[in-house]
Amino acid sequence: MGFMGMRYLVTAIAVCRNYSTNGRSKVFEKGYKSKAKYKKKYPRNPIPRIKWTDEQKKVLDCISRGCSVFITGSAGTGKSVLLKNVIHRLRKQHGKNAVFVTAPTGVAACALKGQTLHSFAGIGYTTRDREIMLDWILGDRRAYRRWIMAEVLVIDEISMVDADFFENLEYISRKVRQCDKVWGGLKLVASGDFFQLPPINPQNSSGKEFAFESDCWDSSFDVQIELTEVFRQSEPRLIKLLQDIRKGQLDPDDLELLEKSCSVIQPDPSAIQLYPRIDDVNRANEEKIKALSKRKTVYRASDTGNDALKRQLSKGLASDKLVLCEGARVMLIKNLNVWHGLVNGSTGTVLRFEVADGAAHLARDNVLPVVKFDSGKEILIEPETWSIMEGGSLLASREQLPLVLAWAISIHKCQGLTLDNIHTDLSRAFGCGMVYVALSRVRKLENLHISGFCPKRIKAHHKVLQFNKHFAQEQDKQVKDECWSQPEKDSSSSTHAIPDKTTIGLEETRHEFSLKEFLSSRLRGFSLKKFLGSRFQAK
Ligand SMILES: Nc1ncnc2c1ncn2[C@@H]1O[C@H](COP(=O)(O)OP(=O)(O)OP(=O)(O)O)[C@@H](O)[C@H]1O
Numbered sequence: 001m002g003f004m005g006m007r008y009l010v011t012a013i014a015v016c017r018n019y020s021t022n023g024r025s026k027v028f029e030k031g032y033k034s035k036a037k038y039k040k041k042y043p044r045n046p047i048p049r050i051k052w053t054d055e056q057k058k059v060l061d062c063i064s065r066g067c068s069v070f071i072t073g074s075a076g077t078g079k080s081v082l083l084k085n086v087i088h089r090l091r092k093q094h095g096k097n098a099v100f101v102t103a104p105t106g107v108a109a110c111a112l113k114g115q116t117l118h119s120f121a122g123i124g125y126t127t128r129d130r131e132i133m134l135d136w137i138l139g140d141r142r143a144y145r146r147w148i149m150a151e152v153l154v155i156d157e158i159s160m161v162d163a164d165f166f167e168n169l170e171y172i173s174r175k176v177r178q179c180d181k182v183w184g185g186l187k188l189v190a191s192g193d194f195f196q197l198p199p200i201n202p203q204n205s206s207g208k209e210f211a212f213e214s215d216c217w218d219s220s221f222d223v224q225i226e227l228t229e230v231f232r233q234s235e236p237r238l239i240k241l242l243q244d245i246r247k248g249q250l251d252p253d254d255l256e257l258l259e260k261s262c263s264v265i266q267p268d269p270s271a272i273q274l275y276p277r278i279d280d281v282n283r284a285n286e287e288k289i290k291a292l293s294k295r296k297t298v299y300r301a302s303d304t305g306n307d308a309l310k311r312q313l314s315k316g317l318a319s320d321k322l323v324l325c326e327g328a329r330v331m332l333i334k335n336l337n338v339w340h341g342l343v344n345g346s347t348g349t350v351l352r353f354e355v356a357d358g359a360a361h362l363a364r365d366n367v368l369p370v371v372k373f374d375s376g377k378e379i380l381i382e383p384e385t386w387s388i389m390e391g392g393s394l395l396a397s398r399e400q401l402p403l404v405l406a407w408a409i410s411i412h413k414c415q416g417l418t419l420d421n422i423h424t425d426l427s428r429a430f431g432c433g434m435v436y437v438a439l440s441r442v443r444k445l446e447n448l449h450i451s452g453f454c455p456k457r458i459k460a461h462h463k464v465l466q467f468n469k470h471f472a473q474e475q476d477k478q479v480k481d482e483c484w485s486q487p488e489k490d491s492s493s494s495t496h497a498i499p500d501k502t503t504i505g506l507e508e509t510r511h512e513f514s515l516k517e518f519l520s521s522r523l524r525g526f527s528l529k530k531f532l533g534s535r536f537q538a539k
Contacts, residue, residue: 055227056082063089063189067222070158071191072471074246075440076232080111080416083156083191087112090152090189098151100390104199106315107413108157111344115388115395116312117155120146121169130168134175146390147176150186157415158192159433162199163208170216182219190221194464195246196433197415212467224471232418238445246436247468248460261450270374271449272331272347273408274424274438284408294325297353297369299362305396309388317413318386318400324350324369331406332373334384340377345417345441347406348373354380362400369401374420411438420447427452432461 052060056078062069063086071086073079090099101114109116122143123133137143153173155161170183177184194210211217233239241254250258275281289296299322303310314320317333324330328350336342353367360366362383372378384402388395411424411434419441429435435458442448 050078050081052082053078053227053229055225055229058223059086059225059227060089062223062225064093066093066187068183068188068220069190070221070224071189071227072193072224073227074193074230074243075196075437076230076418077227078229078231079191079193079227080156082227083154083189084112086189087154090154094151097149097393099154100146100150100152101154101156103156104160105157105412106312107317108160108416109312109316109388111317111416112154112156113387113389114154114156115309115390117161117165117169119308119312119388120153120390121172122146128164128168130171133168134172137172137176144176147173147184152187152189153183155188155190156192157197158190158211159194159196160192160199161211163211163214164206165199166211167214167216170214170220182216188220194467195460196437197412198432198461210461210463210467213463224474226471232440233443235445238448242436242440245439245458246460247465248432248458250455250458255455257445258450258453261445261448262453268421268423268449270329270347271421271423271447272329272406272419274411274414274419274422274441275408276411276426276429276434276438278410278412280425280428281408281410285405288407289323289325289328289405292325292327294327296323296325297363297365297367298323299359299401301398301400302361303396303398305388309396310398312388313386313396313398316386316398317404318384318398318402319404322401322403322405324401324403324405326350326352329406330369330371330403331409332402333404334386334402336379336402340375342373342375342377342379343418345419346373346375347420351378356380356382358383369403371403414438414441417441418443421449422447423449423451425452426450426454426457429457432459432464435459 055073059069059071059082069086071079071082087099087101100120101109101112102117102120103109103112103114104117106116109119114120121133122137122140137147173184173186174180174182175184177186179185190211194212199209199211208214230239230242233242237253237257241257244250244254273281273284275284301314301318301320301322303313305313330348330350332342332346332348333344335344348371350369351372352370353365354370355366356368359368368380368382370378370380381401381403383399386398386400388397411429415437420443422438422442424438426435426438429438429452439448439450
């Protein structure tokens with residue numbers, strides 16, 4: 001083919017791509033004649049690089065040294081962003097099948113493509129007796145395998161894990177792995193802020209509520225690090241207000257700011273209503289959508305996986321049934337394009353529906369909504385997939401539009417989100433941390449509107465305050481702890497079921513590994529070279 005022929009071919013391929021009926025291409029065509037023009041205006045570099053702070057670097061450093069780490073910090077200090085990076089690094093370091101990512105709630109677990117802590121552990125909610133739990137796991141081949149295969153257990157939103165459950169899991173890990181070291185030698189990476197939402201139904205028989213009260217808390221971590229730089233907000237007076245609310249204390253300046261936020265009589269209709277209780281959320285959304293006398297389109301989620309995992313998926317953010325119509329206020333529940341601000345929490349309005357391939361299995365009408373986001377961007381929303389992964393394998397998935405109705409959402413579901421503009425009715429707020437979670441979602445004070453406020457609803461738990469005080473005193477000491485000089489815990493105390501040590505020599509270096517470590521790594525498909533590589537990296 002000559003030069004001209006080649007040019008025609010290239011042009012023909014480009015035309016086909018730009019004008020294909022594929023939904024994704026249409027996204028780029030809105031307002032742009034071609035994908036190329038769109039790309040020129042919005043260069044496709046979807047993930048802005050984050051420059052880690054020294055504190056965040058410390059966490060990454062400890063992870064690469066093989067430490068067990070607890071990451072804490074107030075809302076918006078970058079715990080979630082950092083944790084995603086930590087997971088990525090851990091998977092490179094230990095192999096995908098040895099890193100298990102969990103959270104106590106479906107919403108938090110789905111946000112990390114992980115599973116709930118109960119689902120990982122292989123236990124139901126019906127018993128709190130650790131021996132019964134242990135029997136279940138020993139009788140469940142898959143659950144047993146998970147505990148044996150795991151080298152690292154990641155737990156996000158640790159503030160919602162209760163003390164007894166945390167202790168029971170540590171005990172189970174030791175027993176199943178037949179190793180007397182804390183967590184049976186399993187490394188733990190936990191993240192969360194105890195000033196945010198507490199455990200939902202803590203068992204009170206022992207008098208303990210929070211995970212930090214469990215006997216094994218301190219021994220579970222080599223390092224406990226607090227992130228102190230807030231990124232979500234930049235206004236110093238808002239940061240101060242939120243820090244004070246976090247600790248349950250208000251001064252006259254804080255009250256003055258709060259009063260201003262309460263003074264708006266007619267709040268901006270684009271603001272999301274945050275309610276403490278789910279019945280208020282459902283009522284508000286139903287009333288609003290009914291009031292729009294437009295044709296409704298129903299999208300039903302399409303799931304794979306067993307019933308228990310499907311239940312977890314339906315507790316996540318993606319709805320079982322999503323009813324939309326023109327004019328509906330919606331919120332994105334997945335990052336579509338970080339670079340263009342189309343992220344988890346972005347709000348907009350459904351403009352119209354377009355017939356599109358790939359919608360028939362979700363909606364009878366075979367149409368997809370075009371949403372105009374508050375930032376001005378207008379895009380066709382296509383189905384997205386939420387997965388539950390176990391190591392490298394897919395356990396379950398849900399396909400649904402990445403939208404929820406956004407006239408109202410619950411404070412429990414918004415933990416972890418950044419929201420552009422909120423109006424929160426705090427008249428039915430209950431428990432500790434709830435007001436703090438609600439108010440800390442916004443970036444700017446001007447976008448915070450409050451009603452039903454009463455200072456007595458601002459509560460921080462006295463145990464959390466005590467823990468925080470102790471933590472601040474200990475932190476410096478812990479950072480300097482032996483982890484920095486001796487990254488691996490002393491392996492001489494190991495009491496593996498197969499205690500024989502195998503010494504594997506490579507060139508002039510000799511390292512000691514337990515036979516069990518080696519065999520379990522082979523089980524995960526590691527070659528000898530990869531196994532040795534990962535061990536040297538950890539050392
Ligand atoms: N080092 C950094 N530099 C710039 N921005 C950052 C940095 N770390 C985090 N961020 C940004 O800060 C914002 C808040 O981060 P993130 O949601 O991870 O906070 P969080 O601590 O998990 O909050 P919450 O406790 O409310 O869930 C995000 O927009 C994130 O991109």
